[in-house]
Each structure stands twice: as C-alpha cells, then as structure tokens.
Amino acid sequence: MSTPVLSVEGMTVQFPTRRGILTAVDDVSFSIKAGEVLGVVGESGAGKSMTGSAIIGLIEPPGRISSGQVFLHGERIDTLPAEKMRRVRGRKIGMIFQDPLTSLNPLYTVAEQLVETIRTHLPLSAADARKRAIGLLDDVGIPDASRRIDDYPHQFSGGMRQRVVIALALCADPDLVIADEPTTALDVSVQAQIIDVMKKLCAEKGAAIMLITHDMGVIAEIADRVAVMYAGRLAEIGPVRKVISDAAHPYTKGLMGSIPSLLSDAERLTQIPGSMPRLTAIPQGCPFNPRCSYAFDRCYIERPDPLPHDERRVACWLYDKEEALS
Amino acid sequence: MLAFILKRLAQSVLVMLVVALISFTMFRYVGDPVASLVSQEASIADQEQLRERLGLNDPIVEQFFRFVGNALQGQFGISYRLQQPVSELILSRLPATIELAFASATIALTLGIILGVFTALKPQSPVSGGVMAFSLVGVSLPTFLIGIALIYIFAVELQWLPSFGRGDVVDLGWWNTGLLSESGLRSIILPAITLSLFQMTLIMRLVRAEMLEVLRADYIKFARARGLTDRAVNFGHALKNTLVPVITITGLQLGSVIAFAIITETVFQWPGVGSLFINSVAVVDVPVMAAYLMFIALVFVVINLIVDILYYLVDPRLRVGGARGGH
Amino acid sequence: MSASAPPGRRPMGLFSRIIDSDIFYSFRTSPVAVVAASIALILILAAVFAPWIAPYNPFDPRTLNLMDGYTAPMETSFAGNYFLLGADHQGRDVFSTILYGSRVSLLVGLSATLFAMTLGVSLGLIAGYRGGFTDAIIMRICDIQLTFPAILIALLIFGVARGLIPPSQQESTALYVLILAIGLSNWAQFARTVRGATMVERQKDYVAAARIMGVHPLFILVRHILPNVTGPVLVIATIGLALAIIEEATLSFLGVGVPPTQPSLGTLIRIGQQFLFSGEWWILFFPALTLVLLALSVNLLGDWLRDALNPRLRK
Numbered sequence: 001m002s003t004p005v006l007s008v009e010g011m012t013v014q015f016p017t018r019r020g021i022l023t024a025v026d027d028v029s030f031s032i033k034a035g036e037v038l039g040v041v042g043e044s045g046a047g048k049s050m051t052g053s054a055i056i057g058l059i060e061p062p063g064r065i066s067s068g069q070v071f072l073h074g075e076r077i078d079t080l081p082a083e084k085m086r087r088v089r090g091r092k093i094g095m096i097f098q099d100p101l102t103s104l105n106p107l108y109t110v111a112e113q114l115v116e117t118i119r120t121h122l123p124l125s126a127a128d129a130r131k132r133a134i135g136l137l138d139d140v141g142i143p144d145a146s147r148r149i150d151d152y153p154h155q156f157s158g159g160m161r162q163r164v165v166i167a168l169a170l171c172a173d174p175d176l177v178i179a180d181e182p183t184t185a186l187d188v189s190v191q192a193q194i195i196d197v198m199k200k201l202c203a204e205k206g207a208a209i210m211l212i213t214h215d216m217g218v219i220a221e222i223a224d225r226v227a228v229m230y231a232g233r234l235a236e237i238g239p240v241r242k243v244i245s246d247a248a249h250p251y252t253k254g255l256m257g258s259i260p261s262l263l264s265d266a267e268r269l270t271q272i273p274g275s276m277p278r279l280t281a282i283p284q285g286c287p288f289n290p291r292c293s294y295a296f297d298r299c300y301i302e303r304p305d306p307l308p309h310d311e312r313r314v315a316c317w318l319y320d321k322e323e324a325l326s
Numbered sequence: 327m328l329a330f331i332l333k334r335l336a337q338s339v340l341v342m343l344v345v346a347l348i349s350f351t352m353f354r355y356v357g358d359p360v361a362s363l364v365s366q367e368a369s370i371a372d373q374e375q376l377r378e379r380l381g382l383n384d385p386i387v388e389q390f391f392r393f394v395g396n397a398l399q400g401q402f403g404i405s406y407r408l409q410q411p412v413s414e415l416i417l418s419r420l421p422a423t424i425e426l427a428f429a430s431a432t433i434a435l436t437l438g439i440i441l442g443v444f445t446a447l448k449p450q451s452p453v454s455g456g457v458m459a460f461s462l463v464g465v466s467l468p469t470f471l472i473g474i475a476l477i478y479i480f481a482v483e484l485q486w487l488p489s490f491g492r493g494d495v496v497d498l499g500w501w502n503t504g505l506l507s508e509s510g511l512r513s514i515i516l517p518a519i520t521l522s523l524f525q526m527t528l529i530m531r532l533v534r535a536e537m538l539e540v541l542r543a544d545y546i547k548f549a550r551a552r553g554l555t556d557r558a559v560n561f562g563h564a565l566k567n568t569l570v571p572v573i574t575i576t577g578l579q580l581g582s583v584i585a586f587a588i589i590t591e592t593v594f595q596w597p598g599v600g601s602l603f604i605n606s607v608a609v610v611d612v613p614v615m616a617a618y619l620m621f622i623a624l625v626f627v628v629i630n631l632i633v634d635i636l637y638y639l640v641d642p643r644l645r646v647g648g649a650r651g652g653h
Numbered sequence: 654m655s656a657s658a659p660p661g662r663r664p665m666g667l668f669s670r671i672i673d674s675d676i677f678y679s680f681r682t683s684p685v686a687v688v689a690a691s692i693a694l695i696l697i698l699a700a701v702f703a704p705w706i707a708p709y710n711p712f713d714p715r716t717l718n719l720m721d722g723y724t725a726p727m728e729t730s731f732a733g734n735y736f737l738l739g740a741d742h743q744g745r746d747v748f749s750t751i752l753y754g755s756r757v758s759l760l761v762g763l764s765a766t767l768f769a770m771t772l773g774v775s776l777g778l779i780a781g782y783r784g785g786f787t788d789a790i791i792m793r794i795c796d797i798q799l800t801f802p803a804i805l806i807a808l809l810i811f812g813v814a815r816g817l818i819p820p821s822q823q824e825s826t827a828l829y830v831l832i833l834a835i836g837l838s839n840w841a842q843f844a845r846t847v848r849g850a851t852m853v854e855r856q857k858d859y860v861a862a863a864r865i866m867g868v869h870p871l872f873i874l875v876r877h878i879l880p881n882v883t884g885p886v887l888v889i890a891t892i893g894l895a896l897a898i899i900e901e902a903t904l905s906f907l908g909v910g911v912p913p914t915q916p917s918l919g920t921l922i923r924i925g926q927q928f929l930f931s932g933e934w935w936i937l938f939f940p941a942l943t944l945v946l947l948a949l950s951v952n953l954l955g956d957w958l959r960d961a962l963n964p965r966l967r968k
Contacts, residue, residue: 058550090553097551102544105563106643107570116562117552152642168552341797356816466952468899470906471941474926482930489930578800585805592907604907607812615812626800 003074004031005176005208006055011068011078013047013054013232022279024050024063026232029306032176037199037209039223039240041216041255043276047232048212052178054078055210056093057085073175091121094169094207096198098181100162104153110137110164111149114171121172136167140197159190163197170201177202178210183218195222216255220244228252231276231287238312248314250292286317294318334634338627343394345623349616350393353403354382356612402617407609412617416599421502422492423587423598429514430522430590431580438526438576442533443568446541447560457530464527469586473520473593480516488513490595517594521587525579532575537568570641577633581626679961686961689953696947700755707749712914739935741924747935750921751943757917758947761831762898768836769897770890773843774882778874780844781851792848795841803896804903806838811909827912835900842889850882884962891955895948902944918944 013025025047032038040048053059055070057078070078077088089095097103105113114133118124124132130149137145140163153161162182169177179198183191199222202209211223219226220240227237228249236249247253254272274291283289285300292299298317306313307320377383381392396402402412445454481489493509495502504510540546541564549559588600595601599618606614638644680686699706738747780791798806814830815823854860854877863873904910905919913920918940925937 056551058547086553086555088553089551095548095551097544097548099544103548105545105549105567107566107641108563109642116558117554120552120554120558154643165548168548171552344797352813352816356813462953462956463949466895466899466949467945468903468906468948470903471922471945474922474929474937474941478929478934581800582802585802588808589804589903589907604808604909607808607815608909610812610816612812612816615809619809622801622805 002034003071004033005036005073006210007031007071007074008051008055009069009071011051011054011070012066013050013059013063014066015063019280023282024232024279025054027068027305028229028232028234029068030227030234030237032208032210034175034208035203035206036225037202037211037223039219039226040210040212040229041214041219041226042229042235043214045276045279046229048214048229049180050232051229052095052180052210052212056089056095056178058089087121090117090169090174091172092175094171094174094177096162096165096169096177096179096182099185100158100165101185103165104161104168106153109150109152110156114149114164114168117168117171132171133167136170137164139170139201140164140167141193142167158186159193162186162190162194166194166198166201170205170207173205174207176208176210178212180212181214182211184213184215191218198222216244228255231282232279233287234306234313234315235288236312236314236316237306238310238314242311246310248309248312248319249288249316250294250318251288254291286315330638331631331635334631338631341627342620342623345620346394346397347390349397349619350390352619353393353612353616354386354389356610397620402620403613405606405611405614407606407611407614412613415602415614416617416621419597419599419602422504422596423584423591423600425503425505426514426517426521426590426596426598427580427583427587429518430520430525431583433518433522434525434529434579434583435576437522438529439533439569439572441526442530443537443560443565445530446534446537449538461527461530464523469520469524469589470593472523473517473590476516476520477593487516489516492597517590517596520593521583521590524586525583528579529572529576533568533572536571537564540564540567543567566640570637573636573640574633577629577636578626581629584625585622676961680957683957683961685953686957689950689957692946692950693954696755696943696950697759699752700759703749703752703756707746707752709746709749711745711749711753738939739933741936742928742933747939750916751918751940754916754918754921754940755943755947757828757911757915758898758901758919758944761828761835761901761911761917762894764832765835765839765897765901766890766894768832769839769893770843770886772836773840774847774879774886776840777844777847777882778851778878781848782855782870782874782878784852788848791844795844798838798841799845803835803838804900807834807900807904808907808909810834810837811904824912824914827910828915831901831904831910834904835897838900839893839897842893843886846885846889847882850885851878854878854881888955888959888962891958892952895951895955898944898951899948902948918947 008031009029011025011028012023015022015024028047028051030038040051042048050059050063054065057080059065065078068078069076072088072092077085080088104110108116111130111133114136115126115129118129118132119126122129122132134145134149137149142148142160142163148156153164156164166182169179177198182198183194186194195218198209201207209222211219213219223240225238226240226243228235228243228251230251236243236247236252238248243252244256247256251272257272272291277283277287277290283300285298285302286292286295286304289295289299296317302317304315304317304320306315309319381389384392400413402416404410405412405415408415441457445457448454477489480487488509491513492504493511493513494507495504495510496506504514546559546564549563554563584600587596587598588604590596591598591600592604599621602614603618605611606618680690704710738751740746741750776791780788811830811834814833818826818830851874860873860877863877864870901910901917902919902922905917906923908923910919911917916924921940922937922944925940928934928936
C-alpha cells in the first residue's frame, strides 16, 4: 500500500490558560489516502476545526501541538520551520473556511486575490497566472469567468463567493484540501452544488479531502470514511457505510439516531441526554461516560483508546477483547 | 461619484452657513462695532452717521447676507487692535501655520501608523509595551509642557535647536516659507514635534486597535492558509483594511492640528494664525475672532470633503454596486 | 452584633460593604490605581488645606520681601527665610504658591466638570427620552462640538464673554467665565453617553409601565434611568476632570485664564517659563511637576475605573 497523503499520529493540541492547560485535541491518529474523502464530524467544540488548524500549522498562539506527529506524503510537517510550512500551505494543502462572506478580502478584486496566491506558489507570469485564474473560476462553475474575475467579492452572491474560495484553495493543485464547514453558512439549495463542485474537482485533480462538518447528511453523500470526534478525542473512525448503518460507539449511535431519515421507520428522533463536557471539566475515564447508557465501572476509571473492531477503530471498552472474554 | 460629491458639497455649504451665522452674531453683538472704530470724543450724531454708513441700521437678514458676501470675498473688516484689514493679517500669517501644521501632520501620520502597526503585530515585544506606556503619558501631558520640556532639553541645555521664531523666511511673493533656509528648517523641528505628539499617540492607538481587529478577521486567516507571505498578509491585506476606518478619524485629527497650533505657536512664539487669534481673544478683537472661526470651520469642512472622497476611492463596496449574479 | 443574623454574614455597615465590594477588590489588586489614587488624594488634601499647610501666604504683600527673590530650593535667603522649593522673582515661596495654585486649578476643574456633567446629563436624558426633533437638534450640536477641540471652543466662549462683560467687572467674574467656558466645551461626551443609555432603558417594560400609570417623566428619568448611567458618567467625569485641569492650565498659560491675582498652576508655569533661560529652573519645574502628577493620576484613575466597571473591555 502506498504512503497516505496525510497521516496524523497521536496529535495533541494544548492551550495554556490562567486556569491551567486546556487540551483541545487529545491523542488523535488517522490518515487519508490519495483521492479519499475523510469526513470529520462532532458537536461544536469537539476539536474538529482545531484538528484542521493544527495540521495546516495555524493554531493561534499560545496554543500548540504538544505531542504527536503530522506527516504529508511521509514527510514530517509539524516541525517544519515557519517559512517552509508557509510554502506547504496553499501549495500542498488547501483550506476552505466556513463563511464565504468574510473569507475574501473586500478591498481586492477576485483576480487580484487569485493571481497573488497563484504567483506565490507557482513560477508564472502575471498574464499566465490570470489565465489560470480564469480557468479555475470556470472549473468551479462561475459563469462568464473572464469578465467576472475583475469584480469585487461583494458583487458575488454567497454561493458564488464560496466557489471563489474553493478556486483560491485549489490555486496550486494541492494534494489535500481541508474544508472546515464549507456549506454551513450557505442556503440549503446551494449546499449541494458546492459539495458537487468540491467532489468533482478533487476527483479530477486527485486531491484528498478532509471535510469537517457537523452535518451527517453531507458526510453520507460525499465521504469515503468518517471520523467521529468527542471532547477532543476520536470516538470512532471507519468506512462511511459501516459507521452510518452500524454505529459501534454509543456516541455515534446517538449521533445517527438524531438524524432524520426518510428510510428509517423510527417514530421519533432519539437524542443524547446531557451535553458535551467543557474542556476544563472532562471527566475521568471515558469522556462520554456521563451521557452513556452502556457505561460500566471501567469507563469511569480508564480512558479507552481507539482499537480495531469490525473494519474500523472504536474508542469504547464495550469492544475491548478482554471485556468480551471475561 | 459626481452625485456623491455634490451631496457632500451641499452639506459643507450648509455647515459653513451655520458657522457664518455664529461668526456674524459674534461680530454684530459682542462689543460695539461703532465704539471701537470712532474716538471717545465722537458725538452721538457722528456715531449715528457711522452706524448708518456701516449699514448697522439695515434689517438684520440683509446685514447677515452682506456679511456672508463680504466673507466670500475675503473681507472680514478691520482688526480693532492692529487697525489693519483682517484678511491681510490672516493671509500674512497663514504660511507659518500651514507649514507647521503640515510638518507635524506628516510626523504624526508616519510615526503613528508605523508604531500602531508595530505594536499590533508584535504585542508581546517589550518595545510595544514601552510605546504603549509612553502613549498613555503622552495623552495626559499638556501640550504646552511638552513644548517647554523640549525647549529646555534641546535649546537651553544641548543648544542644538532654536527655541522660538521661524528662522530666516524666504519670500516667494505669494507665499513666505521657512522651509528653504537652514535656520528655518531647524526652527520648525521642535514646534512640529510638540504639535504632532498628541495626534501621533491618538493615531497610533487607533491604528493598533483597528489592526488587531483586522488580524482576527476570517480573510486574514484564509490568506495565511493560502500560504501568502507574512509580508503580503500583514501589509498587503491587513494594513489596507486597517486604513479604511482610520482615514476618517485621522482626517479629523489633522484638522484639529491647525486648532491645536494655537498653543504650540504661543510656546514657540511662532508667527502664525494661532498666536494672532490668542492675542485677539485677550483684547476681544472680534473681527479677527470671527474670521478665525470661519477659517477653522473651512479647514474642517475641506478636510471632511477630502476624507469622504478618499474613503470612496479606497473602499470598493461604496464605489461599485452590489451583487450582480445569482447563485 | 445582631443575634438573628446567620453566622458569618453579619449585617454590614457602609464601610465594610465598600471593603467587600468588587470595585474595591479590583482597586486593591491594581497597583497603578492605588498609587494614582494616593497621589491624587495627597494633592487634593494639600490644596484643600493650603492655608494651614503653606509656610507663607504668597499673596500677602506685607510678607513679601524682594530680597528673597530667586532663592534656590532648600536654601536660606539673604533675608533669612528658608524655602523648601525655592522662591520666585518676587520672593514668593514656590511651595506655597503651588499649594494655593492647585487650589485654584482644582476648584476650576471640579466646578467646570460638575457644570459639564449637569448640563450634559440633563441634555442627554432629555434627548434620549423625548427623541425626535429635540434629540436631533441636541445631538447635532454635540457632533459639531466634538469635531472641534475643546480648547478652541473654550477660547471662543471666553472671548465672547469678555466682550459682553464690562471691563470693570472682568476681574471679579474671570473665574466664573473660565468655569463656564471649560464646562461648555466638555458637556457633549456626557450627553452622548447618557442619551444612548436612556434610549435603551426607555424601551424596557418597567418604564413603559410607569408611563402608563401616569408617573411624571421627570420622576421616571431621575428614579429609574439616571441610576443606570452612573457608572459611565462617573468614568467620563473622572477623565473629564483631568481634561478640565489641563484645559484650565492651558488657558491660564496662554494668558486668558484666571486673573493674575489668583494664579493657578498654569499661571505659575507661564511665569516660570520666563526664567527657563536664566537658570532659575525651580520656578517652572515644581508647578509643572505638580500639574503633571495631578493630571496623570486623575487620568489613570479614570482609566482604571473604566476597566473596573466594564470587565468585558479588559484584555
């Protein structure tokens, strides 16, 4: 098997604060293969976005990756000096943010922002960069791209702006695109179009996608594998069809139970009792134990690591072999 | 664009008319214009004649419009104190004030923006801490004391720079400048620094606050995520967005430089409009006071107009219409 | 104390309530605030008790001896008098003139701030409560005032007042004119803040209820709305006091402030400036230092108060 595009091993992100050290991402490991789409889901505050920012090296100080490693094509990137990491951003890893209305600089035309980014990473003349920029806008489905390229961001609608953002992220043909809630701020009618554009382009260019969202519907539609995060940790990671149709972790089960489905014959949506603990008050043992109806003694003492179970990895003592034997 | 400028122009004219009304009220009712023009011995009949000749018995509205008409031609009457036409007095002293104001505005803008950007980009640096502490002291210190302190250090103790006056002035016919002689250049340094200090700290704090705000914006995060260089992000993207709101307040600050010049001109015995005004207030030389008020108002109105136009040019959201395309 | 009170929660007197309050806690834990408050308090007490503290009465011509002129600090003059901070050209004790000068500076600063506060708060309440045309007029005047530097407005008001008051009464009214001029140039900040708070408060149900019950508007304003704006008004007043003191000093320095018979710190600095070149630095230095300490400490107190009342603003 070839080396994965991205491989994260035991990554932990911490923030020193006045009240002690907060652990926003706790010992997270996963990898993404070329052309693969990995969905990352979880409630807000579960550490999804922080994981994305950590991979691309953009955690706001004083936060930092306190342990673990990040590899891109087998090359370690979390320890790269700032200037080398900057060359990785945009060139090897593209990033798409949530709100297209605020992601673009209002004072520059779309052309200026595209050409600037292209020429930062590729040795092209201004004219060639502009041609490439028009091509990119065509690709993301902006009609009449050669004319609209000289417009300012405020002259585009929200959906069109997110297409521009995608074009900007794909400027230099990155191998990996991290999309942080790319459709959350958009109208429902536009969401599907944006997902289609992303999926199509990444497939054409062979780029892997890490799609961060809280929308299981989006995941089901586009992702190959899905990682479920809870309180900064991985709860479950595996193929989408497995995780959705046959969730193993009690939290994932709850999450799936809370999605309305036309096919399901359940009378009403189930909901998970309680709420996710704050980072300052994560309980001992499994962080999900206060809300878990399956919790037993061990869950209150030992913290489970994600272990292989049925084509996936699950961080739950229910699936520990020793438990099964006893 | 044209409609925008015309609208602003109309507003400016309205403001000037209001100020003219205040000026006129002062001119007409503070002190007796007749008493200050004739000698003590003049008979009641003589005074009445003069009153008639000056049009002081005409309807008040007519007098006001005559005042505005004269003002438009630069006529503000005769100074009670110096017995010279006010317009001549102001014009002869205008170059000194304008050169001082420009010099200090340049210092305030350049240093204010540089220090503001620096303290925003490197908030942890001890230099930033020092600059911020200095700026707090700068705002609390009276301008005249800063001037005196500078005189004491650089003129009395070190004897590097002159302590008063404008140095050798070169007459260019329509303008007299101190910027073409060595002594003139040396003379302007201390007053310009004194005058700039207060505005500089204000501009610095404003730029810093705005820049910190902008640096947190999504488009800055996105620019970094695209791998743009720090230089491009900080100066290409962040600074330009910082300057949009800064333009307005800075513009008004520069207007008050001319007004604040009153104090600096007194400390350094600078022969400008400000010291003319202060001498006139002391002896209630109303025509000069009224004319000075109009002059300051004009400066503010013109600067406001320029600021509005600049704002319009810098921010495409005002210049170019809204969303055109659909989804 | 009272037996019915639960243990550990004794009924508190005003003093212990102050000691216990959040504001006092934030005060005790801020060294800048403590130092600033101490300096301000010392200067204010010294000014209030000037006649008892001052070793000389500098304005009594009988005690003045020209032989004492230009005596350096901590030296005894030819006439045998000792001067802690030296003597000026007329043989007046600099220490004593500073004490009396601070008195005038503080008197003018406090009166002007009180005047500005009363005027600004009243106009702000009226504008915010009445709204509409009244509001538009008051706020437009505010805008214009805030555009121009306060010192310029004070100078104009001063000049106009001079022109309207007959010369024989100018000296006796000078102090009032000065207070009026400084007060009128500083009310706009108060008005703007109070108006904003009033408009927010007016929307609330209890005010609507009071209006329906026919409560007099003045009562609503004073009883319900005014208490809500005390915090911000206090902050503006403190910073305004520092500004007023500087403004008074500036006007007096420019020679259009207090009459020469009642010199303030600004007047003393104006006098002292003449001796800058001849080496009698103390005539200028000590009044200037006093002014800076006074203005800076009051300003820092205002800054601290703003942060303490508004924890969200703190970084």
